[in-house]
Amino acid sequence: MNAALHALARAAVDVTGAGAGAVLAVAGDDLVVVAAAGDCAGLVGTTVAATGTSAAFVVSSGQPIAVSVRPEDPVTSAVAALLGRHPASVLCVPCATDEDPLGALELVDKAGGMFTVDDIELATVLAGIAGAALTERGQAAAPPAPPSWERPWPGWPAPTRSATRRWPRC
């Protein structure tokens, strides 16, 4: 499974021209590097606190983001924090599934400038495959989680699949 994730990380670095990239998986309120490419290839297995990072944001919001960062700006990249250097640009997309994202694909330091919308779309496609791989990885590692029982208001009924509608694709 990790071989597939590593291949995806390498592909993402290659097609976008990034200097480094990693697939980070959600582990509680932290993120763990499960695959990496470029000059962060040695970070696999490292845990990073999610708070305030772009990876945490895209996992939470479901929205990809690309930012260029000046030296005086706050470092928001989990990968750059692990590498110990300030990135010039960061692209982060969620590893989306039909449920909450299971992780994020993060790329840093695009050669020659800032990540583009095309880079976002390429990375999003690869991150979708990574999401499927992370789903299988999670299913192999643990028994299925019990159904969620989250309630936006007290008394709200638990969500069920029977209430799901089929939506047209964009």
Next chain:
Amino acid sequence: VVDAPPPARPAYSRDSTVLRLPGAIGLSDLSPEWAWGGATGKGVRVAVIDSGVESDHPDLGGCVDAAGAVMVSVSPDGVAQVITGPHGDSFGHGTGCAGIIHALAPEARITSVRVLGPHLGGKAVSFLRGLGWAIEQGFDVINMSLGTNRQDWALAFYEVCDQAYFRNCFLVTAANNVAQPSFPSMYGSVASVACNLATDPFRFHFNPEPPTEFLARGIDVEVPWRGGGRVRATGNSFAAPHIAGIAALIRSKHPELRPFQLKTVLWATAANVREARRAPLAAGRLSQTVRRQTISARATSAVRIIRESEV
């Protein structure tokens, strides 16, 4: 024989006779000047549902209602709770969205509804509760540069977005970057926005093939960020607040507009619609010209507006 008095007209019939758009006779009169010329956003309340807003950021010029801000947290037993009071931005994204809205509508009041916090789980339920709170408070414009793929919450979001529509709250949401359903961007009761290639914040486009209905600036936008700084950012996340800011301007000048009318005004003032209207066209060619111009303006292929062979 005495004729029975005519039955009283129902309320909706009486009301419909007095509703007029002031100063606008037809769709062709709906220009940017009519829509938001001279407007500043004064009197309009905008909710930003996001990672929080750094209320004292210098770029926000004091437009944030810090005391009225709320944060949604999920209790250990799974119930979402709304906590009122000042808070910071857990990432910087909410401050960025608020900065775009403030730059367009400087006198609009912005309230932060923080649903993205330090914890990675339970986001759909926090998001839904925060959206419900904003609708209960009757915000004029609600910006949501986030979404969820969780289909088990799709119907709940659908119902809450319908409540917003009937309560006169205008919802603006970022579209997904790829062709995968993301909620609530799939619903007709929201304005779903993706990036175009524009550098002018007021240059936006209408997309004739929904669910993404508008394209606005979202590439390489300099926005305020957490810690008093700024970053240059790209994403549909930053396109949505451009439409939210313009909607705030329109609502401040035309507070009588309902959400469907506001969408109509946005359609009529979209760059591709205006330019197509100015071109000498045979009857029935307007939509084709709009589509052609939309293709050249779109930034993201996820906005699949038309098969190329149709152009």
